[in-house]
Amino acid sequence: MFSDNKKNKNDNHASIQNIIAKGTTVVGDFTSEGDLRVDGVIEGNVKTPGKVVVGKSGVVTGTLECSNAYFEGTFSGQLKLSETLSLKATAVIQGEVITQKLAIDPGATFDVTCEMKTTVKDIKGDSKIKKNT
Numbered sequence: 716m717f718s719d720n721k722k723n724k725n726d727n728h729a730s731i732q733n734i735i736a737k738g739t740t741v742v743g744d745f746t747s748e749g750d751l752r753v754d755g756v757i758e759g760n761v762k763t764p765g766k767v768v769v770g771k772s773g774v775v776t777g778t779l780e781c782s783n784a785y786f787e788g789t790f791s792g793q794l795k796l797s798e799t800l801s802l803k804a805t806a807v808i809q810g811e812v813i814t815q816k817l818a819i820d821p822g823a824t825f826d827v828t829c830e831m832k833t834t835v836k837d838i839k840g841d842s843k844i845k846k847n848t
Contacts, residue, residue: 731747731748731749731750731765732749732750732751732752733747733749733750733751733752734751734752734754735751735752735753735754735755735756735757735773736754736755737754737755737770737772738755739754739755739756740755740756740757740758741755741756741757741758741759742758742759743758743759744759744760744761744762745757745759745760745761745762746761746762746763747761747762747763747765748763748764748765749763749765750763750765750766750767750768751763751765751766751767751768751781752767752768752769752770752773753767753768753769753770753773753774753775753788754770754771754772754773754788755772755773755774756773756774756775756776757774757775757776757777758776758777759776759777760777760778760779760780761775761777761778761779761780761781762778762779762780762781763780763781763782764781764782765781765782766781766782766783766784766785767779767781767783767784767785768784768785769784769785769786769787769788769789769790769806770787770788771787771788771805772788773787773788773789774788774789774790775788775789775790775791775792776790776791776792777792777793778792778793778794778795779792779793779794779795780795780796781795781796781797782796782797782798783796783798783799783800783801784796784799784800784801785801785803786800786801786802786803786806786808786823787803787805787806788805788806788807789806789807789808790806790807790808790809790810791808791809791810792809792810792811793810793811793812793813794808794810794811794812794813794814794827795813795814796812796813796814796815797815798814798815798816799814799815799816799817799818800812800814800816800817800818801818802817802818802819802820802823802825803820803823804820804821804822804823805822805823806820806823806824806825807823807824808823808824808825808826808827809824809826809827810827810828811827811828811829811830812827812828812829812830813829813830813832814829814830814831814832815831815832815833817829817831
C-alpha cells in the first residue's frame, strides 16, 4: 500500500531543475546538483554535473562546467563539457570550449578556440583513456 520513498542519491539529483527566468540576473558563482535552464543572465562561474539549457534570451558570462549544454542564447568565457555541446541557429558562443562532441546548426556564431576530447576503450579491457583529437 505504501511505497518506499528511499531513492538513490543520483535519482534525487536527476529530477532537480533550476530555472533562471527572463529578467533575472545572477552575479557570482552558481553550483547545482541538477539541471539548469537559463533565460535570464548569469555573470560568474556555473558548475553542475547535469545539463544546461540556455534559451534565446539567456546570457552566460564566465566559466560553465557541465555534462551537456544546449544553447539558443549567448555565452562568453570558458565552457567545459564532459559530453555534448549543441548550438541552435540563434546561439552566439565566444571564448574557449572543451567538449567531447559538438553539434552546430547553420547560422550559429562559434568564435572560440575549441579542444575536442574523446573517450577511447583500451584494447585489453574496459578501462577508458581520455585522448585529445
